[in-house]
Amino acid sequence: MLKLRLYIAGDAPNSLRALANLKALCRDSLASVHELEIVDVLRDPQRALADGVFLTPTLVKFAPAPERRIVGSLSDLPPVLDALGLTGA
Amino acid sequence: MCISRGCALSGEWGAYWNMVANMLRFLPGSAAAEELMAGNDGQRSGEITKAPTGIEGLDEATRGGIPQGRTTLVEGGPGAGKTVLVLQSLVHAARDLNEPGIFVAFEEHSTQIEVNAAGFGWDLPTLRRKHLFFIDAQPKSDLIQSGDFDLRGLLAALDATIDRSKARRIAFDSIDVVLALLGDAASERREIYRLHEWLLARSLTAVITSKSGPDRAGRQPIAFMQFMVDCALSLEHRVVQTVSQRSLRVLKYRGTEFNENEVPFSIGPGGFDVASMQINAQPRAPVGHERLSSGVPRLDAMLGGGYFRGASILVTGAPGTAKSSLCAAFADAACRRGEATLLVSFDSDASEIVRNTGSIGIRLDRHLTRGRRAGLLQIAYARAVIGSAETHLTRIIEIARTHRARCMVIDPVSALSQAGNSATGHGVAERLIDWAKDHGITLLCSSLLAAAAPDVEGTSLRISTIADTWVHLHYLVRGGERNRGLSIVKSRGTAHSNQVRELLLSERGITLADAYIAGGEVLMGTLRWEREQADETARREVDLAERDSRRNLLSEEADLVVRLADLQIQLDSKRAKLDALGRAVTLRRDQAATRKSGRQSRRGADADSPKPRHVAR
Structure with a gap:
């Protein structure tokens, strides 16, 4: 099962864009079952420290292995799909 | 709470300030802490505070x-x-x-x-x-x-x-x-x-x-x-x-x-x-009048008692002029006084130095660390070709600090300007001298000179100007011999001897002999000895001749005195004879006059009749 976590920094524009882009992606490309967690590092900075996430927004794919990290507002789709292993879908 | 605040807190004060501020920061709601913090940030007043x-x-x-x-x-x-x-x-x-x-x-x-x-x-x-x-x-x-x-x-x-x-x-x-x-x-x-x-x-x-x-x-x-x-x-x-x-x-x-x-x-x-570039920024070690032995008694005498404590001494000379021996003598003397000493050599390692100086009666091994007994002397061997002058400086200072050295020897300091360090060597040597001065360390540096002639006594590092005492060693080659000469080029605050002395190395140590000066020339070695012998003979000959002529004169004098006495006697006798003669003549005249008057009176002649003139003439 695809497990994703998106780290955002409050309502920073690029964070909001990343959230919108990810939601669109989930709707369009991720028909299968997936898990998505949103972490706001402004509210929960310890998570950022613990996970070593310092650039925001960052999307982390935990499963299936290997773990991949994508930084940015996810506006450029092909590398995102590639990282999530969705190129063939 | 009143704490005066300067615009540039530095060094110990800065450290102290930060410490106080930090301690107060942890007291919640402390007004003093807030006041301090605001001040320490230096933003309220626009002043720059330094960390x-x-x-x-x-x-x-x-x-x-x-x-x-x-x-x-x-x-x-x-x-x-x-x-x-x-x-x-x-x-x-x-x-x-x-x-x-x-x-x-x-x-x-x-x-x-x-x-x-x-x-x-x-x-x-x-x-x-x-x-x-x-x-x-x-x-x-x-x-x-x-x-x-x-x-x-x-x-x-x-x-x-x-x-x-x-x-x-x-x-x-x-x-x-x-x-x-x-x-x-x-x-x-x-x-x-x-x-x-x-x-x-x-x-x-x-x-x-x-x-x-x-x-x-x-x-x-x-x-x-x-x-x-x-x-x-x-x-x-x-x-x-x-x-x-x-x-x-x-x-x-x-x-x-x-x-x-x-x-x-x-x-x-x-x-x-x-590198610390400031000149006299730190308070220097107090300047005293204490003299430290150079390890060579005659040299101490030439210097009016030895080197000053805390002074920097430069020993220059061509290779083999016994610079290292003077260095070792100084280190030995320092250790004998019980002072921690650091000897940095760019030429030889500790064992070589101990062996070499042992041959001239300087036993450095006694001062080295043996077993658990910490020695007063530390010998550091630095390879001149490895590392920048700066690296050497850092290391030297580090060792000197750890060893708590009171006397330090760098042999030779000119090694600092070798290889790629020609541009920086001078500055490093100067800073080393400065550092030693600041810490009251008596520093003796030797420096290699390519030219042996004393008239080009300029060191490659040009540190001679900042050295307090400058001892120059040189060779004099004459009569098939190479002899070592020592002279004091300068010694600040000291009425030093201006004479060139001969430096002699023997198994009993370093000694200085009076150089022989004849006809404006300094003679050393065998030539000095020969000249001294010849002069001694000549002096003795003159001495004898003088004694001879004195004796002659004395006897002549005595002779004359005798003759003078004799002549006086002759003179007296002649004078006596002359007196007797005079008396005889007067007597005869008186008798003749008496006879004449008696005859006239007997003839009854006119007493007033004039004498016939022709008779008188």
């Missing part, structure tokens, strides 16, 4: 340290020492000033930094438990980029860390790693600005490191950072004739005066060691 880095020479060049509550940029090429510098200043703050700090590692992982720091003797694992916090923020190599991002996450994480740690100092090493990810100049500037604002709002004393020059894409984020920060330092690492030379320069420092010159530094066993 010492603990790197002596750097704090000197910046007149007290980096700006407190402001941002400092440290730029330099790869291997220039940026990481060591920022880490050292954080370690200093955490360990010595009790000031917590955060190290944001963009480049190296903290475990790696810890290992490197251990090499400098910094115990990071202990410091990390309380005062030093590492954030490992190295971007992953397989990081995928898709669109726009920023450093907000990092700053949020840092805010949380600051809340927990109460950190006042922070370092980012090195920012260009993150900036390169951003991809365009506008984003770079935006993030630099974001970081700067964030730092200012929290009044953090920050150091940001960055590679100098344009990045891979040819952009110049560094120029923007230089413009934005309050203080910018540049580190340089050059190789001159195979020898590594490091230097540091303060590019800008808002609101304060600073040293604009390039300052050499080295990365030594204790980390950053920046």
Whole structure:
């Protein structure tokens, strides 16, 4: 099962864009079952420290292995799909 | 609570200030703490308060340290020492000033930094438990980029860390790693600005490191950072004739005066060691009149009692003129007085020195550490060709400090300007002398001179001008012999002998003999001996001749005295005869007159009748 976590920094524009882009992606490309967690590092900075996430927004794919990290507002789709292993879908 | 506040707190005062401020910070609701903090940030009054880095020479060049509550940029090429510098200043703050700090590692992982720091003797694992916090923020190599991002996450994480740690100092090493990810100049500037604002709002004393020059894409984020920060330092690492030379320069420092010159530094066993350039900035060791033996009694006499304590002495001479022997004699004398002494040799190692000086009766081995008994003498062997003059200086000072040396010998100091160090050697030698002066260490330096002639007694390092006493050794070659001459070129504050002496080495040590001066020439060795013998013979001959003539004269005198007495007797007798003769003549005349008057009276002649004139005539 695809497990994703998106780290955002409050309502920073690029964070909001990343959230919108990810939601669109989930709707369009991720028909299968997936898990998505949103972490706001402004509210929960310890998570950022613990996970070593310092650039925001960052999307982390935990499963299936290997773990991949994508930084940015996810506006450029092909590398995102590639990282999530969705190129063939 | 009234504490006077200067505009530039530095050194001990700065450290003390920070300590007080830190102690008070932890008292919640303390008005004094708030007042102090506001003052310490230096923003209310617009004054620059300085945060010492603990790197002596750097704090000197910046007149007290980096700006407190402001941002400092440290730029330099790869291997220039940026990481060591920022880490050292954080370690200093955490360990010595009790000031917590955060190290944001963009480049190296903290475990790696810890290992490197251990090499400098910094115990990071202990410091990390309380005062030093590492954030490992190295971007992953397989990081995928898709669109726009920023450093907000990092700053949020840092805010949380600051809340927990109460950190006042922070370092980012090195920012260009993150900036390169951003991809365009506008984003770079935006993030630099974001970081700067964030730092200012929290009044953090920050150091940001960055590679100098344009990045891979040819952009110049560094120029923007230089413009934005309050203080910018540049580190340089050059190789001159195979020898590594490091230097540091303060590019800008808002609101304060600073040293604009390039300052050499080295990365030594204790980390950053920046050259101290200030002249007489520190209070020097008190100047006394105490004399220290040179180890050669006759030389002490020539110097009016020996070298002054705390003086710097220069011994120059061609190879083989017994410079090292004079060095060893001084070290031996110092140890015999019970003073810790450091002998740095660029020529031979300890065992060779002990053997060589043993042959002239100077037993240095007695003063060396044997077994558990710590010796007064430490001999350090430095290879001149390895390392920059700066590195040697750092090492020498480090050893001298550890050994608590009161007397120090550098043999020869000219080795510092060898190989690729010709440009820096002079400055290093000068600073070594300065350092020794400041610490009241009596320093004896030998210096090799290519030319043996005394009229070119200029040292390659030109340190002769700052040396207090200058002893020159030279060869005199005459009559198939090479003899060593010693003269004192100068000795400040001393009525010193101006004579050239002959230096003699024997198994009983160094002795000085009066050089023989004849016809304006200094004679030494066999020639001196021969001349002395010849002169002695001549003197004896003259002596004998004088005695002879005196004797002759005395006898002549006696002769004359006798003759004079004899003549006097003759004279007296002649005078007596002459008197007797005179008396006889008078008597006869009287008798004749008596006879005539008797005849006339008997003839009844006229008594008044004139005499016939013709008869009288």
